[in-house]
Amino acid sequence: MSDKGKLVLGVIGADCHAVGNKILEAVLRDYGFEVANLRVMVSQQEFIDAALETEADAIIVSSLYGHGEIDCQGLRENCIERGLEDIILYVGGNLVVGKTPPEVIAAKFKAMGFDRVWSPDTDLLEMCKVLDHDIREKKQHRQH
Amino acid sequence: MTSAKKNSIVSIDIGSTWTKGARFEFDDAGALQFAGQTRRPTSVTDLAAAFGEVHAALGGGDGETVFSSSARGGLAIAALGLVPDLTLKVAKTAALSAGGKITGVYAYKLNADDLAALDSPKIDIILFCGGTDGGNESIVLYNAEMLRGLRSDATIIYAGNRRLAPQVAELLRDRPLVVTENLLPELDAPRTENVNRAIRQIFFEKIVRGKGLDRIEAACRVRALPTPAALFEFCRLLSERSGQSFGLLDLGGATTDFYSCCEAVDPDAGIVFKGVPEPFAARTVEADLGLRVSAGTVFDRVEDEAFRDYIEKVSAMPGHLAVTPAEVEFDRRLAEKCCVEAMLRHAGGRRTFYAASGRIEVQHGRDLRKLRTIIATGGYFTGDGEMEFARAVSFAAALHPEKLLPCHARFFPDRSYLLIHLANLARLHPEPAAAFALDYLRKIVAYENADWCV
Numbered sequence: 001m002s003d004k005g006k007l008v009l010g011v012i013g014a015d016c017h018a019v020g021n022k023i024l025e026a027v028l029r030d031y032g033f034e035v036a037n038l039r040v041m042v043s044q045q046e047f048i049d050a051a052l053e054t055e056a057d058a059i060i061v062s063s064l065y066g067h068g069e070i071d072c073q074g075l076r077e078n079c080i081e082r083g084l085e086d087i088i089l090y091v092g093g094n095l096v097v098g099k100t101p102p103e104v105i106a107a108k109f110k111a112m113g114f115d116r117v118w119s120p121d122t123d124l125l126e127m128c129k130v131l132d133h134d135i136r137e138k139k140q141h142r143q144h
Numbered sequence: 145m146t147s148a149k150k151n152s153i154v155s156i157d158i159g160s161t162w163t164k165g166a167r168f169e170f171d172d173a174g175a176l177q178f179a180g181q182t183r184r185p186t187s188v189t190d191l192a193a194a195f196g197e198v199h200a201a202l203g204g205g206d207g208e209t210v211f212s213s214s215a216r217g218g219l220a221i222a223a224l225g226l227v228p229d230l231t232l233k234v235a236k237t238a239a240l241s242a243g244g245k246i247t248g249v250y251a252y253k254l255n256a257d258d259l260a261a262l263d264s265p266k267i268d269i270i271l272f273c274g275g276t277d278g279g280n281e282s283i284v285l286y287n288a289e290m291l292r293g294l295r296s297d298a299t300i301i302y303a304g305n306r307r308l309a310p311q312v313a314e315l316l317r318d319r320p321l322v323v324t325e326n327l328l329p330e331l332d333a334p335r336t337e338n339v340n341r342a343i344r345q346i347f348f349e350k351i352v353r354g355k356g357l358d359r360i361e362a363a364c365r366v367r368a369l370p371t372p373a374a375l376f377e378f379c380r381l382l383s384e385r386s387g388q389s390f391g392l393l394d395l396g397g398a399t400t401d402f403y404s405c406c407e408a409v410d411p412d413a414g415i416v417f418k419g420v421p422e423p424f425a426a427r428t429v430e431a432d433l434g435l436r437v438s439a440g441t442v443f444d445r446v447e448d449e450a451f452r453d454y455i456e457k458v459s460a461m462p463g464h465l466a467v468t469p470a471e472v473e474f475d476r477r478l479a480e481k482c483c484v485e486a487m488l489r490h491a492g493g494r495r496t497f498y499a500a501s502g503r504i505e506v507q508h509g510r511d512l513r514k515l516r517t518i519i520a521t522g523g524y525f526t527g528d529g530e531m532e533f534a535r536a537v538s539f540a541a542a543l544h545p546e547k548l549l550p551c552h553a554r555f556f557p558d559r560s561y562l563l564i565h566l567a568n569l570a571r572l573h574p575e576p577a578a579a580f581a582l583d584y585l586r587k588i589v590a591y592e593n594a595d596w597c598v
Binding site for chain 2: 006014015016017034036038039040041045046049050052053054055065066067
């Protein structure tokens with residue numbers, strides 16, 4: 001078993017873009033995370049069910065088709081409702097339609113309760129490092 | 145088959161009401177021939193009594209004997225999981241496919257009321273799951289602590305997070321406990337075989353050994369199975385031998401069971417399957433659908449007063465047989481509703497989504513559309529109980545267009561009530577039993593030459 005942490009991964013809503021999801025899974029596993037990949041068209045409930053059952057440290061949400069904002073609304077609240085108060089939530093992809101500046105998008109999703117928001121040009125290895133750091137920090141925080 | 149084969153074999157099924165037996169003989173070609181059947185009322189206090197009478201009446205002493213039992217209403221299992229759609233769902237599937245009857249399901253943390261319900265002498269097994277391997281620990285441990293408070297002698301099967309197995313074994317060391325591998329080690333890889341084996345072992349210890357049947361069993365070459373488990377295995381065997389997908393309906397007084405052996409997901413492109421992967425063979429049991437004890441819960445509302453009175457009567461008198469043409473018609477209505485409803489609940493569904501990338505179909509549960517054969521067994525189909533099955537299924541399909549129903553299945557009633565015996569025989573002689581069953585079913589349809597069963 002890895003000490004890097006456990007993740008639940010999936011593409012949210014009615015989005016069935018499968019390729020990026022496979023790449024993400026490969027990179028995250030390669031880095032040493034334990035990944036439960038729910039693949040495409042994943043509902044909020046499925047993310048939370050899987051996180052509960054696997055005792056995941058983080059939920060990694062992708063959205064590629066532009067409806068991410070609607071699909072992601074309430075995820076943090078639903079996590080709290082079901083006992084996952086301090087789970088790490090990441091989101092990334094083409095989160096909105098049109099030319100919105102990345103910082104505006106990030107602010108919007110952070111307000112929804114996401115810990116980190118990633119744009120399509122993210123270096124995945126960089127993201128892995130940040131995620132690793134975030135998980136360690138949360139674990140330390142929990143021990144104190 | 146084997147050269148050491150004896151030339152006769154007796155199968156006995158111990159039910160809650162009747163102990164039924166049938167004798168078969170092998171002809172020179174090694175094929176099975178039916179050689180008679182009989183039945184005696186089951187005595188709750190001495191299961192071996194009726195067994196002995198049936199066995200003797202069939203001349204069972206000179207050949208092999210195989211038996212199954214659903215006495216006392218079968219093996220009562222309570223299922224505990226963490227998330228309802230994940231570990232709890234797999235726990236239910238495992239309990240049913242091992243031939244159990246589910247008395248209750250419990251998700252997340254147990255409370256005092258749950259524990260009181262679990263502490264019932266009527267529960268034989270508590271199937272305790274939760275957490276993938278390396279997954280949730282806190283809730284599973286909490287529940288293990290709670291289960292220490294049980295006083296009943298139900299056996300606990302722990303099939304949860306592997307990491308906790310030693311701790312759970314330590315916590316529950318004073319109770320009957322079996323620890324198996326995790327039912328759901330990873331979210332997309334359910335593993336039910338070990339739990340299945342554990343349940344059958346407990347069935348043997350609690351029902352067979354505890355009820356004086358072990359003396360009988362000592363003379364048998366294979367262990368007794370719960371009746372539904374025997375049927376389940378047989379359904380799978382028929383499917384393997386015939387290369388076809390098979391369904392089986394068992395319509396009883398108290399429950400209606402549906403078994404299916406088929407690829408649950410059509411490998412068509414463009415389908416997104418949701419949920420824990422479906423096994424090739426599955427069983428569901430509907431405890432609110434039945435012709436007698438459960439007749440009162442089959443319909444939500446009955447307008448016809450005479451029908452309502454009949455339902456009340458048969459619920460109170462489960463031994464009643466339809467006499468008048470009106471009663472025969474009432475039974476037919478009940479039977480049709482039970483079968484169709486059980487099938488609807490067994491079948492999965494598909495919904496179409498229109499997304500940015502086009503039309504997407506999302507499937508939940510089992511796709512039964514390619515089932516070609518459905519065998520119907522149970523007292524109702526013995527004699528001339530009728531059912532316009534094809535019409536009933538197409539009607540249901542029209543009402544529930546999202547459901548993946550077996551619209552093209554042929555329907556075979558088990559007229560001589562032989563299926564359970566063939567299922568028992570199949571455990572020793574799979575090929576002759578499967579050949580006999582396929583031939584028998586074919587003959588029924590040919591003989592009746594009736595379009596209602598096609």
